[in-house]
Amino acid sequence: LFFFLKMEESSVLRRADCRAKGGAPGFKVAILGAAGGIGQPLAMLMKMNPLVSVLHLYDVVNAPGVTADLSHMDTGAVVRGFLGQPQLENALTGMDLVIIPAGVPRKPGMTRDDLFKINAGIVRTLCEGVAKCCPNAIVNLISNPVNSTVPIAAEVFKKAGTYDPKRLLGVTTLDVVRANTFVAEVLGLDPRDVNVPVVGGHSGVTILPLLSQVKPPCSFTPEETDYLTNRIQNGGTEVVEAKAGAGSATLSMAYAAVKFADACLRGLRGDAGIVECAFVASEVTELPFFATKVRLGRTGAEEIYPLGPLNEYERMGLEKAKAELAGSIQKGITFIKK
Ligand code: NAD
Numbered sequence: 001l002f003f004f005l006k007m008e009e010s011s012v013l014r015r016a017d018c019r020a021k022g023g024a025p026g027f028k029v030a031i032l033g034a035a036g037g038i039g040q041p042l043a044m045l046m047k048m049n050p051l052v053s054v055l056h057l058y059d060v061v062n063a064p065g066v067t068a069d070l071s072h073m074d075t076g077a078v079v080r081g082f083l084g085q086p087q088l089e090n091a092l093t094g095m096d097l098v099i100i101p102a103g104v105p106r107k108p109g110m111t112r113d114d115l116f117k118i119n120a121g122i123v124r125t126l127c128e129g130v131a132k133c134c135p136n137a138i139v140n141l142i143s144n145p146v147n148s149t150v151p152i153a154a155e156v157f158k159k160a161g162t163y164d165p166k167r168l169l170g171v172t173t174l175d176v177v178r179a180n181t182f183v184a185e186v187l188g189l190d191p192r193d194v195n196v197p198v199v200g201g202h203s204g205v206t207i208l209p210l211l212s213q214v215k216p217p218c219s220f221t222p223e224e225t226d227y228l229t230n231r232i233q234n235g236g237t238e239v240v241e242a243k244a245g246a247g248s249a250t251l252s253m254a255y256a257a258v259k260f261a262d263a264c265l266r267g268l269r270g271d272a273g274i275v276e277c278a279f280v281a282s283e284v285t286e287l288p289f290f291a292t293k294v295r296l297g298r299t300g301a302e303e304i305y306p307l308g309p310l311n312e313y314e315r316m317g318l319e320k321a322k323a324e325l326a327g328s329i330q331k332g333i334t335f336i337k338k
């Protein structure tokens with residue numbers, strides 16, 4: 001019986017390998033931090049994505065359990081689990097896209113910057129792995145504080161000689177998702193019909209919704225503008241407080257991460273006109289990194305769009321955002337350079 005089961009297992013693996021290797025078209029995606037609050041629903045949604053042929057799930061805990069669970073889903077992607085630092089290289093080798101939600105989340109009373117102490121080192125180690133094993137992969141960085149972890153990743157890649165600014169993207173999609181939702185509520189529209197550009201960064205006043213550029217075109221009273229800007233800037237804190245110590249946004253973040261990862265994969269495939277907001281290396285302002293709309297293509301963020309016309313309220317917001325962003329970016333750079 002044991003012999004039969006082994007035979008059965010090896011033939012199953014052969015079929016899965018075949019599917020992963022050449023059969024099914026699709027991309028190879030790794031999630032680092034895949035057993036976490038974001039990682040698990042994100043892994044499930046990526047397992048459902050028809051553009052994904054191979055899904056590698058890496059974490060320092062519980063990766064085998066999450067992998068076993070997801071591997072029973074009858075979708076195309078072949079799922080493999082990787083546990084702990086010794087398996088990081090195997091998790092990353094050959095990947096087209098690496099999504100990183102590894103790291104600790106906020107508790108009430110904390111800022112995202114309070115996570116720097118722990119998450120900076122985690123992001124450094126994981127990005128060293130990316131530089132070594134899949135230097136051409138697109139990286140979607142979710143771990144907070146994004147305003148500092150993206151500069152950390154850039155410095156790690158520079159040190160390794162693999163840095164391509166087009167392939168490093170800080171994920172700010174949740175800000176856009178929230179902005180679309182809250183603006184749609186105020187306007188009485190379906191959120192799927194609303195598009196709000198959110199620029200700057202991913203923390204407090206650095207989150208700058210451009211309400212003057214909402215599609216479909218509309219206008220807001222000063223009170224509505226204040227309400228919406230504050231709600232969008234504090235959306236993360238709203239969830240942290242509601243979860244009361246049990247973490248921060250995970251489900252809406254997994255949704256947003258998949259929306260963004262799917263856009264990156266469609267760009268890699270060569271689809272035209274894929275535009276999303278992301279925190280990237282940029283010359284749009286005097287800062288080295290800034291979130292704006294970017295066009296995603298075969299090589300990553302191929303075009304970075306300017307801010308467009310801003311009203312007085314937004315120009316003031318921009319100055320505040322830049323002042324805070326400058327310090328957060330420098331903190332990340334110094335962490336690697338020191
Ligand atoms: P979580 O604690 O539920 O999960 C984090 C996972 O990372 C855990 O499974 C943990 O084992 C794993 N991990 C820790 N160290 C690791 C390492 N060295 N290598 C691989 N995995 C490691 O947290 P969460 O709620 O999933 O949040 C994760 C991060 O995402 C936090 O930093 C949070 O602030 C951030 N976040 C960002 C956004 C955004 O919009 N960019 C939104 C929500 C949360």
Ligand code: LMR
Pocket residue numbers: 105106112144174202235236237239240248249
């Ligand atoms: C969010 O915006 O929900 C995340 O950045 C998590 C947090 O700490 O707010």
